[in-house]
Amino acid sequence: MAFLELDHVSKRFGGHVAVEGFCLSVAKGEFISFLGPSGCGKTTTLQMIAGFLDPSGGAIRLDGRDLARVRPARRGLGIVFQSYALFPHLTAAENIAFGLEMRGVPRAEREARVRDALAMVGLAGYGERHPRRMSGGQQQRVALARALVIRPDVLLLDEPLSNLDAKLREDMQIELRQIQRNLGTTTVLVTHDQTEAMALSDRIVVMSKGRIEQIGTPHETYERPASAFVSHFLGKTNEFPAEVRPNGSGRVLVAGSCRWPAPAGPSGAVTITVRPEKVAFADGTADGLAARIANRIFQGNHWLFQCETECGAALVVRQNNGERQPAEGEAVRLVWRAEDMGLRRGGEA
Known part of the structure; x- marks a missing residue:
């Protein structure tokens, strides 16, 4: 049974069709990537899952629950943005604890979960540092810990590694996949990086001009592309x-x-x-x-x-x-x- 389901989801902005007929069933614990060039509709689709945009048509269901009238804060989602969006005046630990405070988690439990989250992303001992005293990779880890500490039903990642240099991005891909496997968190990643999608995903949704071109495992989409677009977008051919x-x-x-x-x-x-x-x-x-x-x-x-x-x-x-x-x-x-x-x-x- 699908844990996250998008049923013929579409989004229009005036006369422009950003997403059309998007159908996808995601199993609990699965890692899915939306892959495509700029303007293909992948971020728009992620924002509809998050609740930041309302679909023009279709339905989005999470564990059988229709999300149409559920506010973003009530959807049980963790989100990591491309910019990380950390609060500069708060320490790493305070940034991570923010979502727990908003949910009324008691202080003792909150502090224990923050310590565990810092250790999980390899930042034990960095809790008192402010973002300005941390590298891009460390800030990315804080943003990831903040999203995971609330124990979300689904983790949404909006190109979170795009600001890192090539070597650090590769290292973070390995760590991110290991963390996701250990926690079993259902994860949806938006990326335009083919290597990143193939390295991280259980399945890839290749998109072009608001439509799905192909859904498959990294091996399937690379070795047996369904169209010329997929063939060329996933590498030299x-x-x-x-x-x-x-x-x-x-x-x-x-x-x-x-x-x-x-x-x-x-x-x-x-x-x-x-x-x-x-x-x-x-x-x-x-x-x-x-x-x-x-x-x-x-x-x-x-x-x-x-x-x-x-x-x-x-x-x-x-x-x-x-x-x-x-x-x-x-x-x-x-x-x-x-x-x-x-x-x-x-x-x-």
Whole structure:
């Protein structure tokens, strides 16, 4: 049974449709990410869950309770904003205790829960510091502790890591996921960062222009994108025009000089999609797609090759394992496994 449910939720601002037909069921303890570019409706959807915006249509239910007439403060939600929104004149401990005070929690219990919350986010001993004396990462932890100390039914995260530098953001992703797993708090994250969504989520809701493009696990959405938008938004991808042709009793998939048994699906003109890390250089055979190395870029733990092929441009990612790497201008052949391909009707977006 769904713990948090959005049933055909929509939001319009005058003639502008910000969210349309949003349907999602979230299990208790699940970590969900709303992922998409700016203006896709992900923050608007989060604000409707929080109660800051009223839906123009549809329903939002939490544990079977319709939230339509429930004020934000009564919804039992914890929220962490992009700006953290800490009170500068209060210490870390006082910031964390604020929600407990508003709920009338007795002082002794309040102090114990604040100590536990500080320890949970790795800030034991920092309770008397003010936000101005704390780093961005420490302020983010205080904001997270403040949201969790009230023991919310659902934790809402509005791009909380976007202000951190890359290394700290990666560290905080690991810590945030561990905290969420330990507590079992149902969590909804808004982000435009594909890596962040894939690192943290049980499922990802990919959005574009106010609509859901795909819902799936990180592996499903990356490996089997439902549309060209999802394929490109979740990372680099190669696309090759191809054709499915009859072949005796079966069918064959043809792209340039490459041929594979055609999977079930469309016939005629199609587009093959394959991620760059799935592509390899053929080893001393005539198999694969003929290509020439146009450019190669060393990126630390791997090489990125830009290739020209008879089917168009291609990217190849190859791990730097000490073997000789093809030189610029060198003729190669590109190969990949049939099971690593996606297949889309030709011209579909």
